[in-house]
Amino acid sequence: RGAWQLGRILKQQGDITGAIAAYQGAFEHLQSLRSDLVAVNPDVQFNFTESVEPVYRELVSLLLQPTLTKGQAEEASQANLKQAREVIEALQLAELDNFFRDACLDTKPVILDEIDTQAAVIYPIILQDSLGDSFASRLEVILSLPNQPLRHYGTQLPKQKVENVLQQLYSSLYPGYSSQQRLRLAEQVYDWLIRPAEADLANSGIQTIVFVPDGFLRNLPIAALYDGKQYLIEKYSIALSPGLQLFPQGLEREELSVLTAGLTKARQGFAELPAVEEEVKEIASEVNSQILLNQDFTRTAFEKQINGIPFPIVHLATHGQFSSNPEETFLLTWDERIGVKDFDVLFEKRRLGILKPIELLVLSACQTAAGDKRATLGLAGFALRSGARSTMASLWSVHDESTADLMSEFYRQLTQTNPPMTKAEALRQAQLTLLRDVKYNHPYFWASFVLVGNWL
Template identity: 70%
Template sequence: MSAGNFPKNTLKPDSSPDKKTVGGNILAVKLLLTCSILGLSIAALPRAIAVGVNRQESIQHITTEILTASLQQGRELYQSGRLAEAVKIWENTAREYENRGDILNQAMTLNYLGAAYQELGLWDMAGDAIDKSLNLLPQEASNTGSGKLILAQALNNQGSWQLARGQTEAALATWQQAEAVYSSAGNEMGMLGSQINQAQALQSLGQYRRAKTLLEELVAQMQGQPDSVLKAQGLRSLGVALQTSGDLLQSKEILEESWDISKRLGVVDDTSATLLSIGNIARDLRRDEVALSYYKAVEEMAVEPLLKIQAQLNEISLLIGQKPPQEIIQRSAQVQGQLERLSPSRFGVYAWVNLAESMMKLAAQESMQPNTTFDDAARNLAGLVLTTAVQQARELKDARAEAEAMNQLGQLYAQNRQWENAKEVTTRALVIAQGIDADDIVAQAAWQLGQILKQEGDIHGAISAYRDAVASLQSLRRDLVAINRDLQFDFKESVEPVYREFVGLLLQPMAGQNEVTQANLKEARGAIEALQRAEIENFFREACLPSKPVQLEEIDAQAATIHPIILADRLEVILSLPGQPLRHYTTNMSAGEVEAVLTHMYSALHPSYSDEERLSLSQQVYDWLIRPAEAELARASIKTLVFIPDGMLRSLPMAALYDGQQYLVEKYAVALSPGLELFPQGLKRRELQTLAVGLTEARQGFGALPGVEVEVNNIASEVNAKVLLNQEFTRTGFQNQMKAKPFGVVHLATHGQFSSNPEETFLLTWDDKIQVNDFDRLFQNRERGTLNPVELLVLSACETAAGDKRAALGLAGFALRSGARSTLATLWSVNDQSTAELMSEFYSQLSTKTAEMPKAEALRQAQIAMLKNPLYNHPYFWAPFILVGNWL
């Protein structure tokens, strides 16, 4: 069997025996690594009969064999998900070792306790156990082979604790120290675990490139080792880490290598676990038949019951909508019977919840069908399954598993419109999650509670719950973007809706009030800006964007910001005028209807459409965004409109909006911003030293741009410019110029594409493509402060990816990656000659010696000049040029 050649894509998490199956476990690899550390550190212990330690038994009667057996029993309980039972045994064992004065074994047992306490959310107890373990290890003990391994294990544990508590830099340093100790002990697998942990910390710090490099180095190291069970397990861990970092193709290759080794060695459950992971990749790449073949192989091969059950659960999830509902319910009932025969465990609880999710999905689907009773059958089965999951989690004293199951039960009640039960159960899940600092579950439960309270008409309560959900998402910010964009929390499904629904509640008057309060308007604006910043960070997979709250009047007393927000049931606009209270206005129209009009307007900007149709659509959008504010804009003597656009509005040229007589650009200078916090005031204008580069000849499958030479020469005639054309415009040549001189303006006239996928966002050079994720390397001297930042970056001849509604993220990505204060770019590829004329006029205006011309005003004057030219007065030729960032 082969996984086939999967297309490059993103994936969501799926269930595996190494990680939980529901909710948004942001640090999905953590449990796998913790289990691996435990397994590595006690793998050499003799296997003994599992005997518990009686607290009343005297120390004289407790033999070394019994203590060793207790450690092993705790390990087995831990690995099977029975964490509270493992803790009880290890607590007793640690006390007995302390009474004996056996420091090394006491320290080792405390390490196990530290790992288990972390999984149970007992953070203070975990920290105390780890600290005590480290304090017990004197220098002389840590120099022995076993002492070094225990010390390294304690450090790995401490790193996990630090990362979970938000001390990411400390965690990275601790894991580097653990790696050094494992190295001195000659333990290569321990080093591997520590290095994978370091990659996770680097991702959380937003250092995606360093993390990826480290993982690639680990792959090379592992592949050079002789085949063994440990190598197969290590490769599987690496495959999971690469999967979460977004490198699916390499993840698949590494997992297949692990599969091949474990299959040849005859390690059945290792082989099965790896096949399950590969199947998950196939499923999420929508290769359903391939995924089903893997799951079937696991079901037939695996010895471990939970592995078989997990494969069956994944099959059921895939087959909903493909097989008759009675077959799905029959299969689910069979899995239910298998689960009932297992001892309670955390993984069992997650399997119960997974089964319930499938039943709820089936019920929702069947409820849309006429004359069917399968929706009731599916809901009833889901209710029984979740009741069992909650009971087992309580038996296990596993607060995290209980919160997961309770939250899912609350969702079932909500699906059944049993609002009071839904509220009670979801509140309980939220309280439990908050008590163990499980921010991922808090975010889900608080969101769900907000939806329930909104349904009941308790808007104040709903806002409070949504505020908790948003706060949790903000605290998870680095974890949300440090992994593949669609892993764990799928951004579009599980993050963005929370913000939008929260903003929708804030922008409606409270009971007894006629208007939205200023406090709610400010909070709504802050929340939508936080969402937009999160979108860009999600684009980069890095949570490293600097932000600084600023007041509009501190930037420009004659500028207004217009913040349109597309909600499910309406379009809201927040208007900010310098020194005045915020105001907002509403158009009651569904998001689908708004997007349809915007998409139509985008198409109508092509010359093939009638002027009447184009102007009608442009006027309709003008009426939404500008018309209600016309009088206030005039009274405030506003000269510049700064749009912070949302959704499809990012791909539309605001300058082409039409009031019935004039285009917007004829009345105002126009700029765009991803958020004022991301673009504080630009640098003071200085003499324009310009680097102008471009391609005129066809390269790498892209057509020639003959007008570029005219464009670049015109620029050189207007300002002091260094020119690189064709063969001179190589990646290296461009980078050398950027390092050598403090260019205030960088003009790139070349093919390029903006996309919502960073891998498809690039600029073309003579010999290469510059991806957006590499763009900062070309500007690194400016990042280090050795040269002034670029004030204006011009991206000429680039275009947005066809059909990509979020392609403007790529444009913002280039702007932010370069560190430029402003970026001038085009939304679509425009006629060479018209571009040359517009750019020549733009630079002529910008370099005027009579007054300091704002960049937005220089662009406006250039666009008006095009409007007066009969050849190019159609918006198609002048409207796509947009200024992103600081407009002064």
């Protein structure tokens, strides 16, 4: 805390170099205390958003500021951009540690160029700057392209403007909202995140954009951003990542088989999901499937299957909720709820390498908790606790045959072998199929599905 306070004082005095050094000391101290911070008794748990998060954000803000050299403003150096990226990834990890209340996530820094030379990574971060007695928002973006220096661009906006526009865009994704207003908001966010990088993305032959989203951006379907003529998904495959440090290595292409479990009937106060039966049939028509439906989908039966035949894909078509509170993050089985922390036990043999890890976990009828700005931490939690290399999930529940159509097309694309298709591209093609269908061309039907983790 002493180094953090010193950094703030030096920043106010205009000593940016000294402030960065002080903040780096505070940051390194927090990193060394990572496991201790989350081991504190929850009753006296530090307030993460007040005591820890500001150190990361304020350091990134300093690192991304233009520097004055001989009176000339110069863009942030490559060294500063690299450190800012490292701090953004560390913040993502810290948020997940705080969510789980333990520092259990194994990290291995990876180099994008060694994973996919046709993927770009975009790191947006929302910062608050003090300007006299008022505050302003800055939406800063670091762009990582294969075999190229990092790039950086940002937008200065009035306080709350970023948050307000993002929340309005989220609301506009429901049918009944003005399409003209929705497209205007989607283009506004596109202008902030993508427009400054358009030429670089095109010139670098990029096919997949991986977002490491911050704040409320996590709740938004990036696929539905709009450039004035077309949606982003019409140009690129899209994936989300809670940080490339969590990218699991290796991906085996094998004959696909799916363990599919779901509920069609109303259970435990949750409504029936009649379209799930069609969804399960559609999947079985495309891929070799083992099915647990309704009464057969108990926790015990599910656990037995998970620890038995090593299915590369697990598809759960059941009610579930993602929340920033792990106690309110769960999936529904016929007889009980599976909490996010239960995933540790259920998938332990997969995570430890005793059984093959899951290539893809699909959660097709879940939704984010209403009014919870950090709800998608729960989604990332399921993804990481299962040890799955990729997780595909819905940001909101679309109770409609459109989900069955999208899933059928997704698996049809995924089973192609000549040439093999990446998961991100398979999802893109499935979303485009719905977008081109006059019944389902509204983003409400196709944009809710996001791919988290390994996009290959």
